[in-house]
Amino acid sequence: MAVSSRGGMSRWLFSSYGWSSARSVAALFTVDEMCQVRHFAARKGTREKIRKKKVKVEVKKVEFIPHNLRNKNKLKAPTTMKRVVDFWKKESHDDVWIAKYHRWRVYSFQEAVSCHRETHHPTVYNISDAPLNIVIELDMKAEKKNKFLDNLNRIVAVPYAFDQGEERAILALCKTPELQKIALEAGANLAGDLELIKDIQSGEVSLQDFQFVVAHLNILPELSSLRGLMKRKFPTTKTGNLGADLATMVSKFRYGIQYTSSKDEHEEDFGRIEVAVGKLDMEASQLEANFAAIIQDVLSVAPKREAPFVTRCLAVCPPSVETLKLDIEPYVGLKSQEKSEEVGDEDEGADEVHRVAASS
Known part of the structure; x- marks a missing residue:
């Protein structure tokens, strides 16, 4: 139908x-x-x-870029120079000057502490216990041409410890009960001998619960079985966590100051360390002693070349952005004098050897 x-x-x-x-x-x-x-x-x-x-929509294939060329465009980008070079500028003899045309003013450590205490007074920032940070600028050139040092990661014992806002767990390994008692009294969280090594191998004790491991020389042969588990935590004399003075090692890793350096990706010869040396409410002499200990530890790993390793030090105290340049000659010159004395002793020893050889 x-x-x-x-x-x-x-x-x-x-x-x-x-x-x-x-x-x-x-x-x-x-x-x-x-x-x-x-x-x-x-x-x-x-x-x-x-x-x-x-x-x-056609998907464009991304061309493979070799690893050594991936940062090529990044390196070509315009960047600002991190290292401040102002030796060609005039020194200011006035209380007020234009910073653009004059050198940085250099302060002694005592003067820098006094200046930061003024800005952190109760009438200004009202933070009398603010941490005093020191920025250490390094020349990371190695002894060989076009070679650069690796980043530093060290811990240094300071004469005046302070609260750094972190708890460090220390594991001590030694054979005798007397040494274990000394380690525990010095601040170790756990101390043991071969039985503790077996517990670590079986998994009853986890190494992840401890930031640092120290060991006495008498347990080194038995400790080699843990090398694969410990990896970078394995005690060595170079890192300072293997030795005969167990109390000193425990105290160093528990209360010492840890610092790391960072290299600039564009200026590979420029390194920077920022580390706290104490609190503003500490005595200025105590802060200076901690600062000197850190500088001496940094200079202990300096390469053997004529150019200075530490180029500049700055004192910073957050939340203030004021940055004060420190006079480092009293601290760097001390290390240079020690090196020259060592070289002099070596030369005298070499001369004595030549005299003996000539007389014979």
């Missing part, structure tokens, strides 16, 4: 199914079947947009 219009469709439904059934049957038909629908042409540009969406 052909139905030509909407009216004809309705009459056919009522005549065939009745009023109640006709409504149910009508719901099965779509709008296009019940009503007349006109399909007009799409708006201008619509078909073109649809056609473009169907076009596949």
Whole structure:
């Protein structure tokens, strides 16, 4: 049966199914079947947009860049020089000067501490126990040309310990009960002998619970079985956690000051250390003694070349942004004098050997 219009469709439904059934049957038909629908042409540009969406996006293959060329563009980018070179500028003899055209003013350590105490007075910042940080700038050139030193990661014993806001767990390994008692009294969290080594191997004692491991020389042969587990924590005389004076080693790693250096990615010969030497409420002489101990430890790993290893030291005390340049000659000159004396002793010894050889 052909139905030509909407009216004809309705009459056919009522005549065939009745009023109640006709409504149910009508719901099965779509709008296009019940009503007349006109399909007009799409708006201008619509078909073109649809056609473009169907076009596949080509994925560009990323070309492999060798590891030695990946930072090439980064190194070409303009950067500011980290090392301050102001020896060509004039010295200021006034209380007020234009910093752009004059050298940095040099302060003694005592003067720098006094200046920072003024800014942290209760009437200003009101932080009398703020940490006093020292920024040490290094020349990281090695003895050989175009070679540079690795970053430093050391811990130094200081004469005046202070709260650094961290708890360090120390594991001490030694054979005799007397040495274990000495280690515990010095501040070790756990001390033991061969039984403790077996517990570490079995997993009952985890090395991850301890930041540092110190050991006595008498247990070194048995300690070699833990080399794979300890990795960088393995005690050596070079790192200072292997020796005969167990109390000194424990005290150093528990209360000493840890510092690390960081090299600039653009200036490989420029290194920087920022370390706290104490709190402002400590005596200035105590802060200076800690500072001197750190400088001497840094100079102990200096390369054997004529250029100075420590180029500049700055005193900073957050939250203040004031930076004061320190006079390092009294501390660096002391180390240079010791080196010259050692060289002199070696020369005298060599001369004596030559004399003996000549006389014979």
